[in-house]
Amino acid sequence: xxxxxxxxxxxxxxxxxxxxxxxxxxxxxxxxxxxxxxxxxxxxxxxxxxxxxxxxxxxxxxxxxxxxxxxxxxxxxxxxxxxxxxxxxxxxxxxxxxxxxxxxxxxxxxxxxxxxxxxxxxxxxxxxxxxxxxxxxxxxxxxxxxxxxxxxxxxxxxxxxxxxxxxxxxxxxxxxxxxxxxxxxxxxxxx
Numbered sequence: 001x002x003x004x005x006x007x008x009x010x011x012x013x014x015x016x017x018x019x020x021x022x023x024x025x026x027x028x029x030x031x032x033x034x035x036x037x038x039x040x041x042x043x044x045x046x047x048x049x050x051x052x053x054x055x056x057x058x059x060x061x062x063x064x065x066x067x068x069x070x071x072x073x074x075x076x077x078x079x080x081x082x083x084x085x086x087x088x089x090x091x092x093x094x095x096x097x098x099x100x101x102x103x104x105x106x107x108x109x110x111x112x113x114x115x116x117x118x119x120x121x122x123x124x125x126x127x128x129x130x131x132x133x134x135x136x137x138x139x140x141x142x143x144x145x146x147x148x149x150x151x152x153x154x155x156x157x158x159x160x161x162x163x164x165x166x167x168x169x170x171x172x173x174x175x176x177x178x179x180x181x182x183x184x185x186x187x188x189x190x191x
């Protein structure tokens with residue numbers, strides 16, 4: 001990596017779930033931890049800011065209907081735009097990401113995430129995995145010219161069942177693979 005420990009990277013983590021200690025937030029936290037571990041192994045320190053989009057639901061609705069952007073929403077947008085890398089975790093509702101996921105990216109101007117390395121993660125509350133959810137998320141971010149890493153982390157009900165409180169071994173492997181990809185993208189695409 002081309003960065004040093006003296007120049008930390010900024011990682012914004014967007015959680016479009018229903019709150020802390022829910023599977024989507026747990027997924028986002030595990031991914032952020034893995035990305036930070038990979039960066040640290042490469043001698044790079046990361047500063048992480050987690051943004052709970054559910055807490056901005058009313059602000060997002062007001063922005064959509066009245067065109068008024070609250071201070072909290074402006075700060076969240078600024079944190080995302082200024083980040084060196086982005087983790088986006090959303091639950092799947094039917095075959096689509098959550099409403100707050102859609103609403104947040106609707107308020108961003110086209111191009112503000114140009115070149116931004118992004119790790120996409122999806123949490124499904126059922127055993128059924130939407131076959132094209134990765135493509136749906138990539139298409140949504142393509143409008144903003146972001147650059148998602150190849151691996152989309154998809155977690156399902158089976159990943160959270162069993163004795164391991166932090167998910168299955170297969171989920172951990174997917175997280176670690178995507179984390180390596182995001183760390184490499186951050187290192188090779190300075191913003």
